[in-house]
Amino acid sequence: MSSHTHNHVHTIADDIKDKTFQDVSLCYQCGKCSAGCPVRYYMDVAPNKVVRLIQLGFYEEALKSTTPWLCAGCMTCSSRCPQEFDLAKFMDAVRETAIEKGVKVKDKDIITFHKAFLNQIKSFGRAYEVGLVAEYKLKTMHLFDDVDSSPGMLLKGKLKVLPHNIKDKESVKKIFKKTAKK
Ligand code: SF4
Numbered sequence: 001m002s003s004h005t006h007n008h009v010h011t012i013a014d015d016i017k018d019k020t021f022q023d024v025s026l027c028y029q030c031g032k033c034s035a036g037c038p039v040r041y042y043m044d045v046a047p048n049k050v051v052r053l054i055q056l057g058f059y060e061e062a063l064k065s066t067t068p069w070l071c072a073g074c075m076t077c078s079s080r081c082p083q084e085f086d087l088a089k090f091m092d093a094v095r096e097t098a099i100e101k102g103v104k105v106k107d108k109d110i111i112t113f114h115k116a117f118l119n120q121i122k123s124f125g126r127a128y129e130v131g132l133v134a135e136y137k138l139k140t141m142h143l144f145d146d147v148d149s150s151p152g153m154l155l156k157g158k159l160k161v162l163p164h165n166i167k168d169k170e171s172v173k174k175i176f177k178k179t180a181k182k
């Protein structure tokens with residue numbers, strides 16, 4: 001499948017490069033990104049390891065991972081990276097590629113949740129402190145499994161609890177812009 005010949009085969013790494021304008025080889029696996037990721041504990045593969053999988057050509061493992069779907073786009077990783085590798089942007093590209101390639105993500109509910117979550121936040125027309133958003137996303141993910149609870153209602157009710165101060169409006173807006181295309 002991934003046999004390399006002298007003719008350059010357009011790889012998933014190339015796809016990601018096209019989408020993000022950055023090369024995965026920039027990352028030297030220092031792990032600073034994952035150390036600061038508020039959602040790391042819940043991910044099946046650490047954020048830096050998703051980059052590693054792509055670097056090594058283990059595309060399926062990377063695209064199947066729940067990690068990009070749990071990523072809250074908080075940009076903590078991107079701002080910490082000594083290589084200025086924008087991991088948040090990379091995660092967007094991995095999600096996009098997984099959709100394009102029709103890859104079956106390990107937990108399909110995560111995709112539904114991801115979309116419902118973003119739509120809900122968007123419909124509030126107000127940005128929230130992104131770390132809290134990440135945490136909130138995780139807390140509600142399992143509630144989403146309840147057969148009778150509408151995710152919309154659930155999120156509406158719970159989101160009122162979040163503070164109204166806007167600390168990172170621009171980055172949240174960016175996330176929506178990118179994700180809204182899907
Ligand atoms: S902080 Fe940057 S260089 Fe370090 S592992 Fe993460 S993406 Fe790679």
Ligand code: SF4
Pocket residue numbers: 033036037038039040047070071072073074075076077078087088091134
């Ligand atoms: S943008 Fe995603 S991967 Fe990066 S620190 Fe935030 S939640 Fe983790």
